[in-house]
Amino acid sequence: MAIDSEIFHAYDVRGIYPKEINEDAVYKIAQAYIKIFNPARAIVLGKDVRLSSPSLWQAAAKGINDAGCDVIDIGTISTDMLYFAVAHYDYGGGLTISASHNPGEYNGIKFVRENSVAVSADTGLVDIKDEVLKNEQIMEPEKGEITKKEIIDDYVRHCLSFIDVKSLKSMKIVANANFGMAGIVLKKILADLPIEIVPLNFEPDGNFPKGRPDPMIPANRQETETLVKSSAATLGVAWDADADRCFIFDEHGEYVDGYYLTAILAEYFLKKNPGEKIISDPRLIWAIKDTVLGNKGIYLVNKPGHAFIKDRLRAENAIFAGETSGHFYFRDNFFCDNGMIPFLIVLEILNKADIKMSELVKPYRNKYFISGEINKKVKDPDKILKAAEKKYKDGKVEFVDGLSVEYSDWRFNLRKSNTEPLIRLNVEAKSQELVDEKTEELLAIIK
Secondary structure (H helix, E strand, O other): OOOOHHHEOOOOEEEEOOOOOOHHHHHHHHHHHHHHHOOOOOEEEEEOOOOOHHHHHHHHHHHHHHOOOOEEEEEEOOHHHHHHHHHHOOOOEEEEEOOOOOOOOEEEEEEEEHHHOEOOOOOOHHHHHHHHHOOOOOOOOOOOOEEEOOOHHHHHHHHHOOOOHHHOOOEEEEEEOOOOOHHHHHHHHOOOOOEEEEEEOOOOOOOOOOOOOOOOOHHHHHHHHHHHHHOOOOEEEEEOOOOOOEEEEOOOOOEEOHHHHHHHHHHHHHHHOOOOEEEEOOOOOHHHHHHHHHOOOEEEEOOOOHHHHHHHHHHHOOOEEEOOOOOEEEHHHOOEEOOOHHHHHHHHHHHHHOOOHHHHHHHHHHHOEEOOOEEEEOOOHHHHHHHHHHHOOOOEEEOOOOEEEEOOOEEEEEEEOOOOOEEEEEEEEOOHHHHHHHHHHHHHHHO
16 A cells, blocks of 8 residues: 655654554554665664554564564564663664554654664654655565564663752652553662652553643643652652653642753763763753853753754764753753653752752743644644744844744744644743733734
8 A cells, every 4th residue: 555655754754643654654664764874783672551562563573584584572662762772782773653642542663774874864764754755665585583572671770870869858649651651661760769750641552542641731731740749759750651751740730841851861961070061952042041151151052852852862972962852952861851860860950959849940030921732723833933033123034943033122933843743832031921912912813
């Protein structure tokens, strides 16, 4: 059957199962991956908890084996466990069957090469698509084999190596796994630590019975916020379904925006490593830029998206990068993002400084006012971007990703989503009143 070319996005493959992505498509994509990259060693293959993932995993494994390459089966994983396995054990590359935070009817594939180097539209994904659309099969006379490998214990040790474990004191944490793998991993990580977990949606369930497993959507945070308050927890944490993004809540249940958390983590690394480079995306920048420069660091802005950030992190040898979307990247994590490490670092910061999460984030909330990311479905995003560019042409205009315009007292970023039919708006200003005013002004253009 014909493959839907629309499932190929900027840095992964994603579509509705089985209408847009199915076993035949995944088999051919896995084969194309082998043909394009010609790995010298075995390929790691994982999957998320989605109901369609086991059969798609089998299709990918068959495609890789038929192409003469061995498969390392690491089972059901968080996406960051794929990155760990490929780089830590020095395999030839890796794939995981996952549609990240998309609704349950979706599935897809994320790819890395050796050393967990990202694969994006700029670095091989278009070539994979072109190869798939040729509809050719690779059938080597000597087929590859499948070998199972347990990686979770090594992964847990790796995550814990980022912090001073002995600094952690008794705490109560509300943890929302959103029916993905985060609950299983977290229990392993905290098994020997004096931390009480108040679990929420901990058991993996590919039905995602409470809807889309994405804490970036404000409505999806309410359950965590409520439980933090009712349980008198020290703080809350949530992950998306594939657990590669981390979302923090203070002891009052208030969400700590990924923008502020990036600045907090940047300061943590720069205090230990002055002069290092820190990267963020262009959606919101002032708090991060001021923090980096104020701590004698070098600040860089890069196009968002995990593949693009990883490539820049590696090219610059930067120590840390953060996105407002909840992705956090670390040089010592093979230049990849990880959903557990930022949470552990926050625990260390709170314990060593003996402060509450609200106190840690207060300086940022009081000085850097934001709209929060606003997502709107639109028919013609390019038309909207051009209209906004024309209206605000008197500001400092940049095109790192979408449209960014900066004035002395406010700025905004308006961009198309790389994974969904959405346009995304972020506004920051010197006062909340100005944020609200300019947000309404921009929403009028979008409407």
